[in-house]
Amino acid sequence: MTLSPTRRSTLGRKRDRAATDRAALHAVLDEGLVAHVAFVRDGAPVVLPTGYGRDGDTLYLHGSTGARWLAGADLPCCVTVTHLDGIVHARALMHFSMNYRSAVVHGTARRVTGDAERLHALRVIVEHLAPGAWDHARTPDRRELAATAVLALDLTEASVKSRSGPPSDDDADVAADLAWAGVVPLRTVAGTPEPAPDLQGHREVPAHVRDVRHTGG
Amino acid sequence: MTLSPTRRSTLGRKRDRAATDRAALHAVLDEGLVAHVAFVRDGAPVVLPTGYGRDGDTLYLHGSTGARWLAGADLPCCVTVTHLDGIVHARALMHFSMNYRSAVVHGTARRVTGDAERLHALRVIVEHLAPGAWDHARTPDRRELAATAVLALDLTEASVKSRSGPPSDDDADVAADLAWAGVVPLRTVAGTPEPAPDLQGHREVPAHVRDVRHTGG
Numbered sequence: 192m193t194l195s196p197t198r199r200s201t202l203g204r205k206r207d208r209a210a211t212d213r214a215a216l217h218a219v220l221d222e223g224l225v226a227h228v229a230f231v232r233d234g235a236p237v238v239l240p241t242g243y244g245r246d247g248d249t250l251y252l253h254g255s256t257g258a259r260w261l262a263g264a265d266l267p268c269c270v271t272v273t274h275l276d277g278i279v280h281a282r283a284l285m286h287f288s289m290n291y292r293s294a295v296v297h298g299t300a301r302r303v304t305g306d307a308e309r310l311h312a313l314r315v316i317v318e319h320l321a322p323g324a325w326d327h328a329r330t331p332d333r334r335e336l337a338a339t340a341v342l343a344l345d346l347t348e349a350s351v352k353s354r355s356g357p358p359s360d361d362d363a364d365v366a367a368d369l370a371w372a373g374v375v376p377l378r379t380v381a382g383t384p385e386p387a388p389d390l391q392g393h394r395e396v397p398a399h400v401r402d403v404r405h406t407g408g
Numbered sequence: 409m410t411l412s413p414t415r416r417s418t419l420g421r422k423r424d425r426a427a428t429d430r431a432a433l434h435a436v437l438d439e440g441l442v443a444h445v446a447f448v449r450d451g452a453p454v455v456l457p458t459g460y461g462r463d464g465d466t467l468y469l470h471g472s473t474g475a476r477w478l479a480g481a482d483l484p485c486c487v488t489v490t491h492l493d494g495i496v497h498a499r500a501l502m503h504f505s506m507n508y509r510s511a512v513v514h515g516t517a518r519r520v521t522g523d524a525e526r527l528h529a530l531r532v533i534v535e536h537l538a539p540g541a542w543d544h545a546r547t548p549d550r551r552e553l554a555a556t557a558v559l560a561l562d563l564t565e566a567s568v569k570s571r572s573g574p575p576s577d578d579d580a581d582v583a584a585d586l587a588w589a590g591v592v593p594l595r596t597v598a599g600t601p602e603p604a605p606d607l608q609g610h611r612e613v614p615a616h617v618r619d620v621r622h623t624g625g
Contacts, residue, residue, distance in 0.1 A: 224506065225492050229446035229455035238446035238455045240490040240510050273457040275442050275596070280617060284534050284545045285552040289441065293457050317501050328501045328587040335502040357604040368608040370545040375538075375601050375620055377441075379492070382593040387574040391585040400497060403592055 213248075215351045219294040220245050223272040224320060228252060230260060230268045243270070244312070244319035248346040250296060251303075251312040253339055261340035266300045270344060277376045281358035282369040290374060292353040300342035312341045323399025430465075432568045436511040437462050440489040441537060445469060447477060447485045460487070461529070461536035465563040467513060468520075468529040470556055478557035483517045487561060494593045498575035499586040507591060509570040517559035529558045540616025 220243075229238040239260060244251050250270060254261045277290035303309050313336075314325050331339070358372045365372075381403045384396045437460075446455040456477060461468045467487060471478045494507035520526050530553075531542050548556070575589045582589075598620045601613045 224495070225490055225508070227444035227446075227455050227488060227490070229444075229453040229486070231448055231451075231453050234448075235484055235514065236446040236448050236453055236455075236486045237512075237514070238444050238453075238486045238488045239512065240488060240508065242506060267452055269446070269453045269455045271444060271455045271457060273442055273444070277602075278441070278538055278598075278620070280538060280541060280545070280601075282545055283548070283552070284530065284542065285548045285556070287534050287538060287541065287545070289459060289537070291442070291457065295454075295456065297452065297454075313501065317504050320506070321495055321497055321504060324497060324504065325501065328497070328499055328504070329581060331500070331502045335500070339502070357602075357606075360604075364546060365606050365608065368610060371603070371610040371612075371614050371617060372607055373601050373603040373613075373617075375617060376599040377596055378599065379594055379596050381495075382595065384497075384590050384592050385494075385574075386588070386590040387577075389574075389582050390589055391582065393585060393588040395588075396590075397588050400588060400590075400592060403495070 212351070216294050216346065216349050217245065219274065219292050219351055220250065220272055220346075221319075222274060223294075226250075226252070226270050226272045228260070228268050228270045230266055232260070242316055242320055243272075244316035245346075246311075246315045250344040250346055251315050252300065252342045252344065253312060253316055256338055256340045258340065261342065265302055266342060268298070268300050268344065270296045275377055276355065277374040279354075279358050279374050280370075280372055282360045282364040282367070282372050286358050286360050286364075288354060288358065290353075290355050290376075292351070294349060294351050296344060296346055296349040298344050298348055300344040303341040303343050306336060308343075309336060309339065309341045312343065313339065321399070321403075323397070327397060327399065429568070433511050433563065433566050434462065436491065436509050436568055437467065437489055437563075438536075439491060443467075443469070443487050443489045445477070445485050445487045447483055449477070459533060459537055460489075461532035461534070462563075463528075463532045467561040467563055468532050469517065469559045469561065470529060470533055473555055473557045475557065478559065482519055483559060485515070485517050485561065487513045492594055493572065494591040496571075496575050496591050497587075497589055499577045499581040499584070499589050503575050503577050503581075505571060505575065507570075507572050507593075509568070511566060511568050513561060513563055513566040515561050515565055517561040520558040520560050523553060525560075526553060526556065526558045529560065530556065538616070538620075540614070544614060544616065
């Protein structure tokens with residue numbers, strides 16, 4: 192299944208960097224933890240970071256019902272998840288670049304109104320952020336669920352773009368041996384878990400927390 | 409100097425998370441490498457990842473003149489830089505959260521037309537991505553400079569928001585000792601530099617590359 196080739200999800204340039212593969216879209220989304228969601232408010236663009244989770248071809252976003260961007264009805268939006276994989280040093284300053292993978296999703300996010308789907312969405316979002324947590328911590332009660340706004344965005348209209356590998360210098364600059372060139376790889380790593388100061392029991396870090404060693408940001 | 413308290417840069421909620429300090433804004437921007445820039449195209453919001461650099465209270469963005477979003481005149485936009493610092497595990501699933509710092513800048517980016525400022529902006533952007541590189545690699549020539557679009561965004565209208573520290577559980581859940589709670593810290597680290605396969609000389613990794621050990625994404 193390939194990604195929808197509508198006008199706004201068709202890349203304007205560097206088409207060789209486009210992966211028209213749904214699996215690639217899912218992979219980029221699944222590895223990330225923070226999405227940037229853009230919408231239009233009072234005629235001007237706004238972009239905010241937010242958590243999310245994916246269930247099949249539905250992306251769930253959530254927040255407090257007090258958050259203005261979540262307070263309205265269905266929300267025309269664009270959601271982008273980006274992984275920075277490396278800093279690309281070239282012989283020529285014009286060819287300095289970043290290795291990255293990004294997913295851009297366009298659509299109108301639907302407000303989730305049913306309690307059952309809202310609870311399901313929260314599970315998807317929490318399990319995305321912290322796999323194993325849903326069965327460890329306390330499930331939301333009716334009051335907490337009511338205070339949560341959830342949006343669902345279909346992944347139909349989306350594109351994936353990436354850059355990887357060494358710098359793309361001009362042949363003349365390579366031959367002239369002008370400078371060092373290569374890639375400084377970057378990755379996000381998890382450190383030692385820091386227990387809450389007011390932890391009563393539960394002194395041992397559970398496996399689902401302990402085993403998080405590295406993850407995408 | 410505090411950040412401008414216009415309506416759209418005044419946080420709608422969690423005002424205790426707002427730092428109205430310009431130094432905090434600069435710190436968040438200076439530590440990041442990728443910004444997410446949102447704009448409106450054909451009436452719909454779009455958000456894309458991009459590199460950037462800061463000079464005083466000017467944020468420079470750049471790209472190829474072939475990139476559609478850079479091709480127009482001045483661009484009403486919103487630029488957000490986010491650092492993910494940790495995954496917050498709480499006793500209650502509703503209180504799971506992320507520790508983060510984010511800067512949101514609103515404004516109309518000005519197209520930089522003069523060659524001198526465009527060259528200056530490129531230097532700011534490259535030195536932000538790879539400090540020390542400007543004096544090591546080949547400077548852009550006239551043709552390369554002409555193929556580069558640069559936007560300048562004033563940092564006047566901006567907000568900083570962050571969360572840090574342990575989970576914020578309800579007292580009853582803390583007392584009930586329901587689950588493990590704490591923070592899994594996350595950070596971006598640089599790995600061993602990977603030389604370009606076609607490197608002729610310059611076998612030794614220069615100090616400005618070697619010394620990058622960790623950085624914000």
